[in-house]
Amino acid sequence: MGALSTARVLLVALAVIVLASFLPLWVSGYILGLLTLAYYFGVFSMAWDLLFGFAGEVNFGPTFLIGTGAYTAGILDNLYRPPIWVCLAAGALAAVIGGVVLALPALRVRGPYFGLTTLVAVLILQNFIVVAAGLTGGEIGLTVPDVISISDTTNYEIALWFMAASGAILFALSRSPVGLILQASGQDAVQAGALGFNVTKHKLAAFIISAFFSGLAGALLVFYMGTASVGTLVDITVGVQIIIAVVLGGRRTILGGVLGSVFLIAMSEALRPLGDLSSFVVSAMALVVVLAFPSGLLGLLTRTKETA
Amino acid sequence: MSTAPAAHLEVKGLTKRFGGLVAVKEMALSVHAGEILGLIGPNGSGKSTVMKLIMGIERPDAGSVRINGFEVAGWPSHKIARMGAGIVFQHSRPLHRQTVLENIRLALLPDKLTRLLADPQTDARARAIAARVGLSAVLDRRPAALPFADLRKIEIAKAIARDPQVLLVDEPFAGLTVKETAAFCELICELRDDGRAVLLVDHNVKSVARLVDRVLAMYVGERIAEGTADEVMRNETVRRVYLGGSIETAARPESSFSDSATPFLAIENVGVQYGKAQALADVSIHVHAGEFVSVVGLNGAGKTTLFNAISGLLPYSGEIRREGASLRGRTAASIARNGIVQCPEGRELFIDMSVRENLDLGGQHLPPAESAAQIGWLFELFPILRERQKQAAGTLSGGEQQMLSIARALMMKPKLLILDEPTLGLAPVILEQLSKALGRLRQTSAISVLLGEQNVTFALPHADRVYVLEHARIVWEGTPARFAAEAGTGYL
Amino acid sequence: MTVFWQILIDGFAISSLYALGATGFALIFGVSGVLNLSHGALMVAAVVAAWAAGNDLHVGPYAGAAIGVAVGFLASLATYFAVVRTLQRSRKIREEEKEIFILTATLLWGIMIQELIAYIFTNNAKTVAPIVNGVVMIAGVRTPANEIFTAIVCWLTIGLLWLVVNRTRAGKAVLAASMNPRGVTLLGIELSQVYVVVWAIYGVLVGVAGVLLGMFLGVSSYSVGPLTASAFAIVVLGGLGSVSGALIAAYVVGYLETLTAYLISPAYRTIPALLLLVAVMYVRPRGLLGRR
Numbered sequence A: 001m002g003a004l005s006t007a008r009v010l011l012v013a014l015a016v017i018v019l020a021s022f023l024p025l026w027v028s029g030y031i032l033g034l035l036t037l038a039y040y041f042g043v044f045s046m047a048w049d050l051l052f053g054f055a056g057e058v059n060f061g062p063t064f065l066i067g068t069g070a071y072t073a074g075i076l077d078n079l080y081r082p083p084i085w086v087c088l089a090a091g092a093l094a095a096v097i098g099g100v101v102l103a104l105p106a107l108r109v110r111g112p113y114f115g116l117t118t119l120v121a122v123l124i125l126q127n128f129i130v131v132a133a134g135l136t137g138g139e140i141g142l143t144v145p146d147v148i149s150i151s152d153t154t155n156y157e158i159a160l161w162f163m164a165a166s167g168a169i170l171f172a173l174s175r176s177p178v179g180l181i182l183q184a185s186g187q188d189a190v191q192a193g194a195l196g197f198n199v200t201k202h203k204l205a206a207f208i209i210s211a212f213f214s215g216l217a218g219a220l221l222v223f224y225m226g227t228a229s230v231g232t233l234v235d236i237t238v239g240v241q242i243i244i245a246v247v248l249g250g251r252r253t254i255l256g257g258v259l260g261s262v263f264l265i266a267m268s269e270a271l272r273p274l275g276d277l278s279s280f281v282v283s284a285m286a287l288v289v290v291l292a293f294p295s296g297l298l299g300l301l302t303r304t305k306e307t308a
Numbered sequence B: 001m002s003t004a005p006a007a008h009l010e011v012k013g014l015t016k017r018f019g020g021l022v023a024v025k026e027m028a029l030s031v032h033a034g035e036i037l038g039l040i041g042p043n044g045s046g047k048s049t050v051m052k053l054i055m056g057i058e059r060p061d062a063g064s065v066r067i068n069g070f071e072v073a074g075w076p077s078h079k080i081a082r083m084g085a086g087i088v089f090q091h092s093r094p095l096h097r098q099t100v101l102e103n104i105r106l107a108l109l110p111d112k113l114t115r116l117l118a119d120p121q122t123d124a125r126a127r128a129i130a131a132r133v134g135l136s137a138v139l140d141r142r143p144a145a146l147p148f149a150d151l152r153k154i155e156i157a158k159a160i161a162r163d164p165q166v167l168l169v170d171e172p173f174a175g176l177t178v179k180e181t182a183a184f185c186e187l188i189c190e191l192r193d194d195g196r197a198v199l200l201v202d203h204n205v206k207s208v209a210r211l212v213d214r215v216l217a218m219y220v221g222e223r224i225a226e227g228t229a230d231e232v233m234r235n236e237t238v239r240r241v242y243l244g245g246s247i248e249t250a251a252r253p254e255s256s257f258s259d260s261a262t263p264f265l266a267i268e269n270v271g272v273q274y275g276k277a278q279a280l281a282d283v284s285i286h287v288h289a290g291e292f293v294s295v296v297g298l299n300g301a302g303k304t305t306l307f308n309a310i311s312g313l314l315p316y317s318g319e320i321r322r323e324g325a326s327l328r329g330r331t332a333a334s335i336a337r338n339g340i341v342q343c344p345e346g347r348e349l350f351i352d353m354s355v356r357e358n359l360d361l362g363g364q365h366l367p368p369a370e371s372a373a374q375i376g377w378l379f380e381l382f383p384i385l386r387e388r389q390k391q392a393a394g395t396l397s398g399g400e401q402q403m404l405s406i407a408r409a410l411m412m413k414p415k416l417l418i419l420d421e422p423t424l425g426l427a428p429v430i431l432e433q434l435s436k437a438l439g440r441l442r443q444t445s446a447i448s449v450l451l452g453e454q455n456v457t458f459a460l461p462h463a464d465r466v467y468v469l470e471h472a473r474i475v476w477e478g479t480p481a482r483f484a485a486e487a488g489t490g491y492l
Numbered sequence C: 001m002t003v004f005w006q007i008l009i010d011g012f013a014i015s016s017l018y019a020l021g022a023t024g025f026a027l028i029f030g031v032s033g034v035l036n037l038s039h040g041a042l043m044v045a046a047v048v049a050a051w052a053a054g055n056d057l058h059v060g061p062y063a064g065a066a067i068g069v070a071v072g073f074l075a076s077l078a079t080y081f082a083v084v085r086t087l088q089r090s091r092k093i094r095e096e097e098k099e100i101f102i103l104t105a106t107l108l109w110g111i112m113i114q115e116l117i118a119y120i121f122t123n124n125a126k127t128v129a130p131i132v133n134g135v136v137m138i139a140g141v142r143t144p145a146n147e148i149f150t151a152i153v154c155w156l157t158i159g160l161l162w163l164v165v166n167r168t169r170a171g172k173a174v175l176a177a178s179m180n181p182r183g184v185t186l187l188g189i190e191l192s193q194v195y196v197v198v199w200a201i202y203g204v205l206v207g208v209a210g211v212l213l214g215m216f217l218g219v220s221s222y223s224v225g226p227l228t229a230s231a232f233a234i235v236v237l238g239g240l241g242s243v244s245g246a247l248i249a250a251y252v253v254g255y256l257e258t259l260t261a262y263l264i265s266p267a268y269r270t271i272p273a274l275l276l277l278v279a280v281m282y283v284r285p286r287g288l289l290g291r292r
Helices: A006-021 A029-054 A062-080 A084-106 A111-131 A152-175 A177-187 A189-194 A199-225 A230-234 A236-249 A255-270 A277-292 A296-302 B047-055 B077-082 B100-108 B120-133 B148-162 B178-193 B205-209 B229-234 B236-243 B303-310 B332-337 B355-362 B368-381 B383-387 B398-411 B428-444 B456-462 B480-486 C002-032 C039-055 C061-088 C095-121 C145-167 C169-179 C181-186 C191-216 C221-238 C243-263 C271-283
Strands: B008-018 B021-032 B035-040 B062-067 B085-088 B166-170 B197-202 B214-219 B222-227 B265-274 B277-287 B292-296 B317-322 B340-343 B416-420 B448-453 B465-470 B473-478 C135-138 C141-144
Touching: A006 A152, A029 A062, A029 A152, A029 A199, A029 A236, A029 A255, A062 A084, A062 A111, A062 A199, A062 A230, A062 A236, A084 A111, A084 A199, A084 C271, A111 A230, A111 A236, A111 C221, A111 C271, A152 A177, A152 A199, A152 A255, A177 A189, A177 A199, A177 B100, A189 A199, A189 B077, A199 A230, A230 A236, A236 A255, A236 A277, A236 A296, A236 C095, A236 C221, A255 A277, A255 A296, A277 C061, A277 C095, B008 B047, B008 B197, B021 B035, B021 B047, B021 B197, B021 B222, B035 B047, B035 B178, B035 B205, B047 B062, B047 B077, B047 B085, B047 B166, B047 B197, B077 B085, B085 B148, B100 B120, B100 B148, B120 B148, B148 B178, B178 B197, B197 B205, B205 B214, B205 B229, B214 B229, B214 B236, B222 B229, B222 B236, B229 B236, B265 B303, B277 B292, B277 B303, B277 B473, B292 B456, B303 B340, B303 B416, B303 B448, B332 B340, B332 C181, B340 B398, B355 B368, B355 B398, B355 C169, B368 B383, B368 B398, B368 B428, B383 B398, B398 B416, B398 B428, B428 B448, B428 B456, B448 B456, B456 B480, B465 B480, B473 B480, C002 C039, C002 C141, C002 C145, C002 C169, C002 C191, C002 C221, C002 C243, C039 C061, C039 C095, C039 C191, C039 C221, C061 C095, C061 C191, C095 C221, C135 C145, C141 C145, C145 C169, C145 C191, C169 C181, C169 C191, C181 C191, C221 C243, C221 C271, C243 C271
Parallel strands: B035 B197, B035 B214, B085 B166, B166 B197, B292 B448, B292 B465, B340 B416, B416 B448
Antiparallel strands: B008 B021, B008 B062, B214 B222, B265 B277, B265 B317, B465 B473, C135 C141
């Protein structure tokens, strides 16, 4: 991906986005709804890829950050009914704090232990939500009194441009000098340290940025759907779907995450006639991609070869 | 040497333990500005660990490290780097997904989170550094596409970019051709002439003699000699450690072995590549049935690579034949089952199992009665193992572990036993015992032995023939007596 | 006082079940180096097979159990050959990344199995007809005989495993491979064969644990995630790579859960174990007896 300059990639992406923004003219509200979900999912994936692809940390619980952001925003709205943007800001902030709290123990350990820490965080959040049912709506879920809009088109455009902005920021970050340091921290921490870089500091920064976007997107999602529940936002399977989206789309590309999300949602939709078998088929397809095409869809498209 | 010590590295009492093993013991050295100190020692002597301790990649258990007068022992590596230290690692470690230019640019970046826009000045400086080391032509390529020497150049470029006052260089010449080595020497000298203090680590005194101003020799974690290159090479202790004492030989003539037409093991024009480095180039040796052959060479010469190729653990070009039949395509385990058994450098014991269990595993291809008889014979060869048979292998001393490793290999009833540096890190007393055991083995059985050693005194008395492996090639072949006369003195 | 005995007995039964599952998980990690995230799926597959055998084929409980174990065995081998071995031998992935790929792939594989089970058998809870019925009195507590049976079979199986690993040739090769794979190759033992043996043993362990779980508590396709998570957590608590650590940790977790369920509330049963895990990861990430 380094062959294409940042500016050129962003221009192409912008063109695609502008095109996509005209979709409501031709496409039904149902499909717009699907795409809206896909776009928010895309932000989850991009934020995850920043952490994984660059900082080199496999986070098995991105839903911890998403859930924290979503539930904070939702609960705040339920309790005090402040303007939506306040809830969103609170959600993002809560997710950032959650990210820091998670990062501190997680960054001290390596490999499978890191993954486990993130997994445990999700489990704890799940348990907390269920136990504090009075506040959070427990297993049934939370409903928020306010939504951003009831128009499919408005929601679609908001999601689209939010994703575009997030993607632009995250992508530019990945190509910046800081992004280079992050990559070094992830690929070869010893070398990065010997070159004078505080690896922990940079990985923590990556965590915070990932948390910010995840939490904000989660909060926005709550105000789009009007509800939040453990099953939709905090479950481990949702986290897995994010990971699949990134691996499918192409790790370490940031933009691959969007491709993967759209592909996954499109696939699930296309396979809907299969009923319950559809999840099986999607997982099976994802597995085949992991086994046979480790560089993902974007890797296939740009024909970057992974050298073993 | 400059009169005012502007850049200064001073190490005192540096100690590092890994579990029960003392890797570095009370190490002391100092390097002044505009000086290159060579730190030499065989593999396992602790020199790489010393570098890592200075650079903060490992934390010392005791001791002091001062850079320009500031105490930095125990600091994290990035802080030590920012204090003015830089390291060129032994193995190239570029970022594989980035271009050469980006790799160099990385080294120029400050440790800030706020650098969001690329600085054109950084770019220009990176290009200038690339030009200095000779990488201008390949700036936009990725490391995977580059030859070995270019990867090493990237490492030097990164070091130059950091502009360190104390530069640590770890075994810089491994894998380079004569011309490339000369170019590297020049670069390092330039860096030294800039007024930096350079600590150069290598196992081969000869290759660094021209480059360094002073030499410090290490063995088993301790310093054993210091002075000019000549002084150190003539030092008694150093010579004993590298060459051992006086050399007696007891070779049987090659014609006395019955299989002269088709030797038991024939290695023909074998080459091995590790990534970009040529680990073995056009190596041809042979071993007759019942013969004892020593391959002598320093670390990095390629002995382990050769043995791993024979054992089927590595891909290689060329042919390796056992009694005429090619071994290519056979799994490593089947080569071992068929009588070519290796006792590797790392011993690879099952540390939580007892001595007896380790031996039993070696004999699991044999019927139980035969296995028991074999163990009996080995306990005669290595009496200490009988004493310790119920102990866990991990609790044995280094020498005992080596004996166990050899005994375990012998349980397989091999036709050819490959021994890779059995004397590594062992005290001289243990070497005596090992040597005796090897002698008995040679006299009482028809086994062929291929011994790889840098300790010439250990290798020669048992050998029927000697090969010298240097920088991936066989450079000498002959009888032990001739070796002692010709190659021995120039060996260090 | 009765409560004390109830807790002791119930806790023992559930801990033994955890121990069996966790031992398998630890074994696979110790020898093969793989954190098998499809662990729960394999267990549930075994249970569902036993249930289906009883429900659709109307076989007796013994045959049903045997079928369940066989399915666990086959599923484990399928996991190795189709997923793990493919990735381990892949030339398209860098060595350092293989671990992450194997984690993701086993996770996906587990989800596939879970979804397939949900599709074919629905996601309702299933229980398997127990082999042993009735009630026994222990220290004044009415205990289902099935519970005692579960604990006994778990320990028999673990004992059998110990015998195999320490007394048979194949088992010793497996043990050696967990300490030093290179050493095993140098002694003329094909590592690829050792791996097949390990996954086969694992399959039996998972099959037995699954069938017992089905008889004791029942499972549904939703159990897949929690089963994997608890095995993972126990093995980390005990120390990755230490089978004896996993055994101890299983009892710690099992008793913590039982105590919580009895003394506080069944709804909170998983929480203390989680908190313990967090504490251990903060203070001693290597786990109780961890090596790696």
